Amino acid sequence: MLQVSRLNVFYGKSQALRDVSLKVNEKEIVALVGVNGAGKTTLLNTISGLLRPASGSVEFLGKRIDRLAPHKIMNLGICQIPEGRKLFSDMTVGDNLEMGAYSSAAWKRRKETLERVYKVFPVLKERRNQSAKKLSGGERQMVAIGRGLMSNPGLCMFDEPSYGLAPKLFLEVLEVVKQLREQGITILLVEQNVRNTLQIADRAYVLENGHIVLEGKGKDLLQNERVKTAYLGM
Amino acid sequence: MNITRLFTTHRKLLLMGFLILLIAFVLTFPLYGGARTRVLITMLVYAILAMSWAMFSGTTGYMSLAPAAFFGTGIYTTYLLQNHLPLPIIIVAAGLISFVLAVLLGLVTLRLKGIYFTIFTFGLVVFIPNVVTYVEGEVTQHHGWYFNVLDRTIILYTMLGLAVVTVLAIYLIRRSRLGLAMQSIGGNEEAAEHMGIDTTRTKVLTFAISAIFMGAAGAVLAPSLSYSNPTIAYSAFYSFVPIVAAVFGGMGSLQGPIVGGLLFGFLEKTLKVEWNTYFMLGFGIIIVLVILFLPTGMVGLVPILRDKLGGAISKWRKGREGEQHANT
Amino acid sequence: MAEAERLLGLITIGILAGGVYGLLAVGLSLQIGVCRVLNITHGEFLMLGGILTFTFSQLGINPLLAPVIVGPILFGLGFLLQATLFRGVKARVPSPSAFEGNALLAAFGVMYVIQYLARIRFGTQSLPSQYLTQPVPYVGINLAVNLIVGFAIAAALGIAVYLFLTRSRVGKAIRATAEDPPTAELMGVNTNTILAVCFGLGGLLAAVAGTLVSMRTPVSTAMGFNNTVIALIVVTLGGLGSVPGSFIAGIIIGIVSMLVAGLWESVLIVPVYYAMLMVLLLVRPTGILGKK
Ligand SMILES: Nc1ncnc2c1ncn2[C@@H]1O[C@H](COP(=O)(O)OP(=O)(O)OP(=O)(O)O)[C@@H](O)[C@H]1O
Ligand SMILES: [Mg+2]
Numbered sequence: 001m002l003q004v005s006r007l008n009v010f011y012g013k014s015q016a017l018r019d020v021s022l023k024v025n026e027k028e029i030v031a032l033v034g035v036n037g038a039g040k041t042t043l044l045n046t047i048s049g050l051l052r053p054a055s056g057s058v059e060f061l062g063k064r065i066d067r068l069a070p071h072k073i074m075n076l077g078i079c080q081i082p083e084g085r086k087l088f089s090d091m092t093v094g095d096n097l098e099m100g101a102y103s104s105a106a107w108k109r110r111k112e113t114l115e116r117v118y119k120v121f122p123v124l125k126e127r128r129n130q131s132a133k134k135l136s137g138g139e140r141q142m143v144a145i146g147r148g149l150m151s152n153p154g155l156c157m158f159d160e161p162s163y164g165l166a167p168k169l170f171l172e173v174l175e176v177v178k179q180l181r182e183q184g185i186t187i188l189l190v191e192q193n194v195r196n197t198l199q200i201a202d203r204a205y206v207l208e209n210g211h212i213v214l215e216g217k218g219k220d221l222l223q224n225e226r227v228k229t230a231y232l233g234m
Numbered sequence: 235m236n237i238t239r240l241f242t243t244h245r246k247l248l249l250m251g252f253l254i255l256l257i258a259f260v261l262t263f264p265l266y267g268g269a270r271t272r273v274l275i276t277m278l279v280y281a282i283l284a285m286s287w288a289m290f291s292g293t294t295g296y297m298s299l300a301p302a303a304f305f306g307t308g309i310y311t312t313y314l315l316q317n318h319l320p321l322p323i324i325i326v327a328a329g330l331i332s333f334v335l336a337v338l339l340g341l342v343t344l345r346l347k348g349i350y351f352t353i354f355t356f357g358l359v360v361f362i363p364n365v366v367t368y369v370e371g372e373v374t375q376h377h378g379w380y381f382n383v384l385d386r387t388i389i390l391y392t393m394l395g396l397a398v399v400t401v402l403a404i405y406l407i408r409r410s411r412l413g414l415a416m417q418s419i420g421g422n423e424e425a426a427e428h429m430g431i432d433t434t435r436t437k438v439l440t441f442a443i444s445a446i447f448m449g450a451a452g453a454v455l456a457p458s459l460s461y462s463n464p465t466i467a468y469s470a471f472y473s474f475v476p477i478v479a480a481v482f483g484g485m486g487s488l489q490g491p492i493v494g495g496l497l498f499g500f501l502e503k504t505l506k507v508e509w510n511t512y513f514m515l516g517f518g519i520i521i522v523l524v525i526l527f528l529p530t531g532m533v534g535l536v537p538i539l540r541d542k543l544g545g546a547i548s549k550w551r552k553g554r555e556g557e558q559h560a561n562t
Numbered sequence: 563m564a565e566a567e568r569l570l571g572l573i574t575i576g577i578l579a580g581g582v583y584g585l586l587a588v589g590l591s592l593q594i595g596v597c598r599v600l601n602i603t604h605g606e607f608l609m610l611g612g613i614l615t616f617t618f619s620q621l622g623i624n625p626l627l628a629p630v631i632v633g634p635i636l637f638g639l640g641f642l643l644q645a646t647l648f649r650g651v652k653a654r655v656p657s658p659s660a661f662e663g664n665a666l667l668a669a670f671g672v673m674y675v676i677q678y679l680a681r682i683r684f685g686t687q688s689l690p691s692q693y694l695t696q697p698v699p700y701v702g703i704n705l706a707v708n709l710i711v712g713f714a715i716a717a718a719l720g721i722a723v724y725l726f727l728t729r730s731r732v733g734k735a736i737r738a739t740a741e742d743p744p745t746a747e748l749m750g751v752n753t754n755t756i757l758a759v760c761f762g763l764g765g766l767l768a769a770v771a772g773t774l775v776s777m778r779t780p781v782s783t784a785m786g787f788n789n790t791v792i793a794l795i796v797v798t799l800g801g802l803g804s805v806p807g808s809f810i811a812g813i814i815i816g817i818v819s820m821l822v823a824g825l826w827e828s829v830l831i832v833p834v835y836y837a838m839l840m841v842l843l844l845v846r847p848t849g850i851l852g853k854k
Contacts, residue, residue, distance in 0.1 A: 070747035103750035517673030525668040
């Protein structure tokens with residue numbers, strides 16, 4: 001479904017991604033793990049079109065997308081749930097969710113999609129007229145996920161959903177991720193919480209200093225010595 | 235490659251050359267004489283305004299639109315004091331008055347976000363002339379300012395002296411602790427605060443120092459005008475043109491605003507004479523083009539040229555290497 | 563008693579005239595808040611609106627209908643300015659923080675271009691553009707019909723803009739873009755188009771304000787700059803990005819200008835605005851209804 005090939009990305013003169021290749025198949029949960037500054041967000045932003053790669057390509061459903069504007073990429077069915085939620089704090093919860101359905105195809109179906117999102121996160125229905133500023137961390141993450149789902153994506157990319165959440169809440173988020181996959185949505189999950197993430201991932205990549213250093217089945221990586229010492233503290 | 239090297243490794247040499255040209259130019263001033271003296275005075279005025287603007291706004295990132303306010307105040311000071319005090323003292327007084335004005339304004343507005351500061355300084359350019367007009371109408375009953383005429387050559391050399399003082403002062407400030415503090419405010423104000431820099435004091439002080447030169451320039455210029463009034467003296471033109479000149483020359487360096495100021499002063503005076511009615515259009519278009527195509531100034535042009543040249547050269551090299559690989 | 567009546571009359575005129583300032587400021591507030599352009603050509607748009615209204619009225623078009631033509635023309639001009647010039651400036655700035663300054667300077671250049679072209683075409687004289695000047699008696703003074711009609715149109719348009727921004731799809735995209743452009747892009751918003759629409763809308767509102775002003779006072783090609791200053795003061799007073807704030811501030815400024823001119827001296831209007839602004843910003847650094 002998504003094919004990233006030999007991607008090189010720079011911020012000015014400093015290189016953030018080096019020859020990164022990665023693949024996500026239909027209906028998979030693929031995890032991308034790595035420490036702070038490894039380049040995870042950079043990769044997602046490049047796929048979303050916010051950053052332009054110096055070389056390499058990104059293909060989605062067989063079509064090259066690395067030169068497209070972000071709103072065009074999003075219209076193809078890729079959504080990103082950004083790091084730190086990035087809610088529109090001047091707007092209500094309902095308006096935030098509606099913004100997710102901005103693209104014209106999704107806009108027409110926004111009422112029914114909204115009902116589906118409210119089914120997943122019933123709290124949001126109660127809070128729909130409340131300002132997004134006044135939500136708790138968990139609720140903000142729900143709005144961010146709901147907002148992403150409002151576009152009816154084929155591929156959903158999560159950037160560190162564990163950020164600022166209690167471990168228990170993060171496990172709930174992972175449950176939602178699994179549910180989404182059951183509904184047919186493909187998942188690319190970026191995380192620093194390696195243990196829990198690898199447990200639910202079909203496949204995973206380890207990113208270090210802009211390089212992919214390891215890849216494999218989620219369960220296999222949990223047993224990998226390098227992963228154990230570097231990421232699981234064993 | 236050689237051209238780009240020249241720019242990077244021989245910057246000192248280029249600077250020397252520039253200075254020598256400037257000195258030669260100054261020494262031959264009297265030769266130009268007559269109408270050209272006016273042009274030269276204007277050029278120096280814009281150089282001073284551009285330098286002092288860049289000293290504050292270029293380094294701290296707070297965009298001041300106040301040059302015209304201080305410059306006009308300088309002109310007004312000369313008008314008020316011309317029959318009572320000798321010119322040198324008037325110049326100092328104009329500098330001091332501008333300094334005090336800038337401290338007052340700075341204390342109120344430099345705590346605010348950048349955009350409010352900009353709007354405020356812009357408002358100042360409208361506020362002061364209105365107050366002056368009111369005072370003239372109600373108190374002094376004088377309308378319009380006439381000046382005791384002074385020989386233009388004297389004004390020219392005085393302005394030149396002021397320009398030299400300004401250059402030296404800015405040069406010294408840039409290397410002082412104050413200069414460092416300004417630089418770090420421009421980089422990241424919060425971080426500067428955490429480092430223990432009193433950011434408000436630094437901003438107010440440098441804003442006020444830059445105002446001294448602007449006010450003094452107005453005071454020196456005044457006797458070369460036969461007539462002025464609040465609307466002319468406080469024209470927003472004197473705020474914007476020095477800024478565009480500084481951007482054009484390149485704000486990061488000391489010489490950038492000087493070059494820009496001299497050039498724009500020259501353009502203004504000659505365009506006005508040559509084109510007259512088309513003057514505003516021409517100037518407007520030049521400004522737009524400068525901002526659009528030379529946003530980092532002529533100084534910024536050098537790295538662009540270097541990158542473009544360097545890029546082209548390395549591409550060409552790679553191409554050749556590729557061919558060689560193909561051959562072997 | 564007569565003094566009290568006079569005061570009431572001045573205040574009423576101030577309120578009615580202030581609606582137009584509010585309308586003008588809403589447009590500028592959008593351009594500053596969303597496009598990040600301190601647009602000092604704003605008053606020139608008002609000037610063009612007024613002059614074009616007068617020109618069309620010479621051709622037999624009723625000034626009340628003029629906004630239907632003038633509005634779209636100046637929407638287009640604003641749209642183009644943002645889509646070409648300011649977008650170009652943004653693409654070329656050395657660092658993102660330099661954008662606001664450079665955009666302001668570019669706007670200054672444009673201001674001269676517009677002023678000059680208008681002068682070439684329309685001269686510098688005052689044009690007698692007043693319309694609907696019939697008096698309506700009101701507590702001892704007369705209010706002109708144009709004052710009342712102007713306020714009504716300004717208020718209606720202000721409410722329409724408010725509803726557009728809070729209820730419509732594009733309006734929400736505008737607010738999202740104002741707050742966080744990259745995230746708005748992630749939502750599928752083409753922010754370049756949104757910015758251009760916003761700037762165009764600002765131009766349209768200034769144009770309509772120009773029509774309304776032209777019904778009350780003669781217009782001239784030199785009227786732009788002062789209106790830019792007024793709009794900037796109203797925006798700062800009302801707080802960036804607040805439609806109601808702009809209108810409240812516009813009405814305050816309207817009242818103050820009538821009181822200062824009526825009881826004191828009209829050159830002091832701007833100094834008094836300025837002093838008010840200073841005091842307000844010392845107390846509330848983000849304006850009357852500003853955010854954050
Ligand atoms: N806007 C930027 N400008 C310059 N460098 C950047 C920028 N954003 C990120 N970087 C650098 O690029 C590298 C990768 O950053 P990135 O944000 O992709 O890391 P990450 O893996 O998402 O980290 P985190 O877990 O902290 O979110 C880092 O070294 C970072 O300093
Ligand atoms: Mg990250």
